[in-house]
Amino acid sequence: MFFKYMTAGESHGPGLTAVVDGVPAGLELGVAEINADLARRQLGHGRGGRMKIEKDEARITAGVRHGLTLGSPIALTIENRDWKNWSGVMSVAADGATRSKKVSVPRPGHADLAGAGKFGLDDMRSVLERASARETAARVAVGAIARQLLSQFGVEVYSHVVQIGRVRARKADTGTAGAFSGVDSSPVRCLDERAARDMKREIDGARKEGESVGGVFEVVVLGLEPGIGSYTSGPGRLGGRIGGALMSIPAIKGAEIGEGFRLAGKSGSKVHDEIFFSGEKGYHRRTNRAGGLEGGMTNGEPLVARACMKPIPTMTRPLRSVDAVSGKPAPAHKERSDVCAVPAAAVVGEAMVAIEVARAMMEKFGGDFLGDMLSAHQRYVERVRSSWPAG
Ligand code: EPS
Numbered sequence: 001m002f003f004k005y006m007t008a009g010e011s012h013g014p015g016l017t018a019v020v021d022g023v024p025a026g027l028e029l030g031v032a033e034i035n036a037d038l039a040r041r042q043l044g045h046g047r048g049g050r051m052k053i054e055k056d057e058a059r060i061t062a063g064v065r066h067g068l069t070l071g072s073p074i075a076l077t078i079e080n081r082d083w084k085n086w087s088g089v090m091s092v093a094a095d096g097a098t099r100s101k102k103v104s105v106p107r108p109g110h111a112d113l114a115g116a117g118k119f120g121l122d123d124m125r126s127v128l129e130r131a132s133a134r135e136t137a138a139r140v141a142v143g144a145i146a147r148q149l150l151s152q153f154g155v156e157v158y159s160h161v162v163q164i165g166r167v168r169a170r171k172a173d174t175g176t177a178g179a180f181s182g183v184d185s186s187p188v189r190c191l192d193e194r195a196a197r198d199m200k201r202e203i204d205g206a207r208k209e210g211e212s213v214g215g216v217f218e219v220v221v222l223g224l225e226p227g228i229g230s231y232t233s234g235p236g237r238l239g240g241r242i243g244g245a246l247m248s249i250p251a252i253k254g255a256e257i258g259e260g261f262r263l264a265g266k267s268g269s270k271v272h273d274e275i276f277f278s279g280e281k282g283y284h285r286r287t288n289r290a291g292g293l294e295g296g297m298t299n300g301e302p303l304v305a306r307a308c309m310k311p312i313p314t315m316t317r318p319l320r321s322v323d324a325v326s327g328k329p330a331p332a333h334k335e336r337s338d339v340c341a342v343p344a345a346a347v348v349g350e351a352m353v354a355i356e357v358a359r360a361m362m363e364k365f366g367g368d369f370l371g372d373m374l375s376a377h378q379r380y381v382e383r384v385r386s387s388w389p390a391g
Pocket of ligand 1: 336337
């Protein structure tokens with residue numbers, strides 16, 4: 001399988017590990033670029049104290065030589081700086097383990113209760129350590145490899161936040177790279193400055209009340225040729241893959257492509273993007289309600305995917321729960337956490353979409369050696385531009 005990856009690591013354990021198999025050989029892989037994405041994931045108004053402790057940096061330990069990928073599995077690690085404060089609680093060995101910080105009251109909305117039952121764990125810390133969104137740092141590092149592969153083909157992945165709590169951003173023009181130039185410096189990753197101010201206020205208000213807030217982010221992929229993905233089978237449909245990938249991010253409760261759920265209430269003529277042709281632009285659309293996907297394939301317009309993140313379930317004013325030891329009612333477990341992590345989730349969303357698009361590109365253009373892939377892509381682009389749709 002192309003671009004197959006796995007992550008390992010507990011939130012307060014020694015570190016995170018990722019292994020990626022099926023990356024083509026010959027790709028110049030920059031660690032600085034991976035670290036830049038890791039730094040972007042750490043941003044956002046509403047993050048908790050942990051982000052002041054960590055400075056996430058990837059160390060590549062396999063699959064790269066002299067700056068180029070070898071085609072062999074790539075392994076990388078990210079150290080948890082906080083580990084030194086948890087080395088007893090999270091001790092790998094039985095020797096030196098301390099039994100403090102045991103968790104017995106599950107948080108509504110978190111993996112604690114079902115996870116402990118499923119794996120027969122009497123300390124819910126053993127669940128929450130892996131269920132923590134800390135794991136997404138490893139995914140962002142993997143996504144940064146996919147992003148560097150995609151950029152070889154002129155494909156770029158961006159994100160922005162469109163809603164936090166009750167505050168929605170005005171619709172932005174996101175069809176060009178320039179639209180996203182200032183997004184990393186927005187405290188909430190929002191392109192609408194006025195909405196960004198209100199979003200910050202929404203987060204501050206939630207913090208004051210011991211609450212948490214969720215929101216919606218959008219991922220936009222620019223530079224894709226038509227025909228990436230496939231209509232010929234369910235698993236080949238790129239929309240399904242992207243939806244599944246976004247839904248696999250902790251706390252994501254909904255995913256949509258293009259105008260998604262809003263399309264359901266409109267009649268067909270108000271939904272579908274009419275087709276135009278000109279010598280200069282080839283086939284093109286004047287609207288993009290489909291979000292760049294038709295029949296599970298790219299159609300040459302920007303790919304637009306959105307995901308909804310629920311409010312983080314760890315709250316300083318906890319909800320009612322039950323102590324699993326005594327069986328008696330008790331306030332849910334409290335743990336240091338974020339009030340809002342939607343801006344960070346948007347960066348994770350970029351990574352997840354980048355991985356799916358990279359995999360589909362490798363299926364279309366071959367995946368052993370970057371040089372072969374680039375030649376196949378070039379031939380395809382020429383055919384698309386000159387004699388599309390016929391061969
Ligand atoms: C996270 C690290 C965690 C949490 C957060 C994400 O660190 P800590 O538990 O030490 O504060 O801040 O995890 C959650 C929101 C969660 O529900 O588990 C990170 O690196 O992103």
